Amino acid sequence: MTDVVAYETHGAVAVLRLQNPPVNALSHAVRQGVMAGMDRAEADPDVRAVLIVGAGRAFIAGADIKEFGKAPLEPHLPDVCNRIEASPLLVVASMHGVSLGGGLEVALSAHYRVAQPEARVGLPEVHLGLIPGAGGTQRLPRLTGAGPAIDIITSGRHVGAPEAGQLHIIDRIEAGDPQTVGLAYAQALLDSGAARRPVSEMAAPAPVDWDATYAKVLRKGRGQISPAQAVRAVQASAELPFAQGLAEERRMFRDLMQTDQRQGMIHAFFSERAVSNLPELKDVAPRSVEAIGVIGGGTMGAGIATSALLAGLHVVLVERGQTAADAARARIADNLEGALARGKITQEQHDGMLRQALVVATDYAALSDVDVVIEAVFEDMAVKEAVFAELDAVCKPGAVLATNTSYLDINEIAAKTSRPADVIGLHFFSPAHVMKLLEVVVPDQATPQVVATGFALGKRMGKVAVRSGVCDGFIGNRIMRAYRTAADHMVLEGATPFEIDDALTAFGFAMGPFAVSDLAGLDIAWAMRKRLASTRDPAERVGRYPDALCEAGHFGRKTGRGFYVYENGAVVPNPEVMERVTAERTERGITPRSFSPEDIQRRYMAAMVNEAAKIVGEGIARRPLDVDMVLLFGYGFPRYHGGPLKWADLQGVGSVLADIETYAQEDDFFWRPAPLLKQLVADGRSFDDLNKAAQT
Structure with missing residues (x-):
């Protein structure tokens, strides 16, 4: 025996x-x-x-x-x-x-x-x-x-x-x-x-x-x-x-x-367990966290507060006035009601969270004793800097000050405080009490203990926490901008948004990029395009048809019209989209051509892989598996493909690079091959080789 x-x-x-x-x-x-x-x-x-x-x-x-x-x-x-x-x-x-x-x-x-x-x-x-x-x-x-x-x-x-x-x-x-x-x-x-x-x-x-x-x-x-x-x-x-x-x-x-699907899912299985194990945090003790503050009680702030309550934390949520505070409490109550209905919590737990664990206030002074405070206000640098100035004044020494910004420079935010070493990015995904991804964005002066605290909080809240460096959009949104740009280019060149959505749902995504935009709200990307317009390279191609939709008040599901029309429970293509696309093609002198579903999938994935390789090469993501987990848990990437960089390995990185170099003959500004991708092909290595090297 x-x-x-x-x-x-x-x-x-x-x-x-x-x-x-x-x-x-x-x-x-x-x-x-x-x-x-x-x-x-x-x-x-x-x-x-x-x-x-x-x-x-x-x-x-x-x-x-x-x-x-x-x-x-x-x-x-x-x-x-x-x-x-x-x-x-x-x-x-x-x-x-x-x-x-x-x-x-x-x-x-x-x-x-x-x-x-x-x-x-x-x-x-x-x-x-x-x-x-x-x-x-x-x-x-x-x-x-x-x-x-x-x-x-x-x-x-x-x-x-x-x-x-x-x-x-x-x-x-x-x-x-x-x-x-x-x-x-x-x-x-x-x-x-x-x-x-x-x-x-x-x-x-x-x-x-x-x-x-x-x-x-x-x-x-x-x-x-x-x-x-x-x-x-x-x-x-x-x-x-x-x-x-x-x-x-x-x-x-x-x-x-x-099968490749077996390899993809095994990669996802092990990467999910490895992604939060960072050598830099070995033996680094996080700060104790029992109470958190949340600034802003909109959809995101209420979701973060709900997630914290479900994790057994005390929550102090601050809104600008009593009307907004009451609305925030109602959103949290509705979220908790959903958890109760699904059997996630008991009635006793539900009542305790709303009556004892949650405080909704209108004064920053209520945050004086919290261990971590997470700002979830409007995506505007001036607004966020003002919030952090308030937090710097009222929060206790040692409190971690976190921003939920999706794009903005956290180093710049941290510099507006007297304690930049305590500032970090905690980028949740909406709805925050449901979505598992948390990007822990590490600015230059954040201490290892503060970073460890971010990861520990993510673990307590049941999140898959991924380390990111600071850049515009961090890991996920930066890659999303690249593959969404590739989709926009295909529309200008001859595909329809609806063909693209169909091809990508066939690839395994739950929704295509244009349906996702409708769900998120077209005005979000519109605001980002306007923010970046002053620094945009003249060689960059940017379609004008999405802006025209927004100017007409078509913001997606919330207005009933976007790329699709939402009426009486039915979803059909918005006929105004192709009218505007056709007009723009004519104005630009573009002769449209057809794209097969396979053409669409390869271009979309090549854009995703290329930008991801740049992010790894720049050190924004430390390992390829970090990128894969961001896309799996935050962007609906099909798990059985393992993530975009695992997909690239399964296709062969040389094959993906060849695609990019072919596309670059048409547009050498957008399709600039990532140096890391070229180096891997030259060395006969894969992204998985980099993952293995990071473990040693």
């Missing part, structure tokens, strides 16, 4: 206790230990049943991530599961905490399952670009039926014990020590003469409309193939004998292992 699987007997029951902290991941040693434990139990004539139970806080949380990317070693998990199920002894799994992925597959291989009331189960392999590969798509449908199994597998969601009991995944729910409960259940089964009950011998699930279900799941996944493949695997459970169904599942699993 191995240390990670302890063996002991209690009467006629042998206990295999998994001891691989913290969550009993299915490492090679664990798999070996389970196999050896089953052998030992079956060799003991006094043993009639086996109990599999986990030590610590979970039954089995899934595969061992330390083994990802390595050649699998025998025994493989499917063999372990089949070995458990084939045992002549009665096998019981006692489940607590989470039983996910391979953990649930092990439990499904047992003949009976008992669980704690708070236990959760799930098969989340689709989040890694895979399907369950150790019998999950074949055993689960035999218990739940095809429909519920497809829902669980294609969503990757966690299923609580009560629902799992209703679906027959769990046979019994009982509170107590998992081993004690499991032993009692196993003994009761033996005493009652219960027979072995292998799931593989149960009836196959009834069929559903497989093709319609496949199409629905593929459409919902916006091109991600693993959930749709899971439908076909469940179909195999209904149409093939069990052994053949297992073989078909394994074939699909292995095929998915070779």
Whole structure:
């Protein structure tokens, strides 16, 4: 036996206790230990049943991530599961905490399952670009039926014990020590003469409309193939004998292992965990934060305040007058009502946040004791400088002064205070209580402790925090401006905004750039264009048609018209858009040409990758993975592509550079290749090589 699987007997029951902290991941040693434990139990004539139970806080949380990317070693998990199920002894799994992925597959291989009331189960392999590969798509449908199994597998969601009991995944729910409960259940089964009950011998699930279900799941996944493949695997459970169904599942699993989508999702999985681990912050203790201030109670400020309340912080929100303060409180209350309706908080927590944890004031003096204050006012340098002058006067020494600016120079803001070392950018994304991305923007004089405080606050608020240097737009908005410019250029050259939106939703985005602009408000980009007009290079091409739309009062969804018309629940192209585009083409002497969806996607992505490479090369982002996480969590980039720089690696950085150099023959101002991209191609390296170098 191995240390990670302890063996002991209690009467006629042998206990295999998994001891691989913290969550009993299915490492090679664990798999070996389970196999050896089953052998030992079956060799003991006094043993009639086996109990599999986990030590610590979970039954089995899934595969061992330390083994990802390595050649699998025998025994493989499917063999372990089949070995458990084939045992002549009665096998019981006692489940607590989470039983996910391979953990649930092990439990499904047992003949009976008992669980704690708070236990959760799930098969989340689709989040890694895979399907369950150790019998999950074949055993689960035999218990739940095809429909519920497809829902669980294609969503990757966690299923609580009560629902799992209703679906027959769990046979019994009982509170107590998992081993004690499991032993009692196993003994009761033996005493009652219960027979072995292998799931593989149960009836196959009834069929559903497989093709319609496949199409629905593929459409919902916006091109991600693993959930749709899971439908076909469940179909195999209904149409093939069990052994053949297992073989078909394994074939699909292995095929998915070779896909670019699998590589993209693995990159996203590990990068999400690495992005906040900065060498510069190792051993740097953040300042204590229990109360935060928020300046401004509009949509962004109210969202930041809501996020802080949900994180258990006290919040002091300051508005200019009582009417605005009352409106801010109402927005926060509405946000919290939504969290209550979704089951994120209890009624008691909801009431406590509004009555005790939240203070809405009209005087900056109310901020005298907060640990961090976040300014979320109008995007105007003079306004923000005035706010920081007030904060400098009233906030206590050591308080972190943060700005939520999307574009402005934080060094300039910090210079207006007597404590620039305490100033930082905390750029939230709207709605701030929902969106996971937080750009922690580090100005020149910010201390490591202040930066660490920004990251610690982001973690407490459940954000994916990414470090950015100071530049116009930081990481995300600077890249967005580049790819949106590429889209505008394609419109001038012959594409329609609606063709571009269609091509990019086909690529995997939830919305195209023009639909996104309507959602955000066309006046936001209009204001930015006007702000930058005085410093714009004469060689830069800027379409005038978006400004013309704004001048006509078409600001997007909030006015009912933008690139699209929003009436009576319908969304259709705004006919005025192409009228203005056609007029501008004529005025500029442009003969329009057609763009295929693939042409649109390649240009859009080339612009994104090129600007991202400039940002990494300049040190605004320290690593390529920082860029990828910003685009994934803040801009709707399809997770299965991994991020723009992972996408570039999968395409081949040389191929992307060749595209850019081709486009530069038409416009050598916009399509200037990033020096870093050229250097990577010359050196035969990839963006992932830079990520690896940053870890050493």
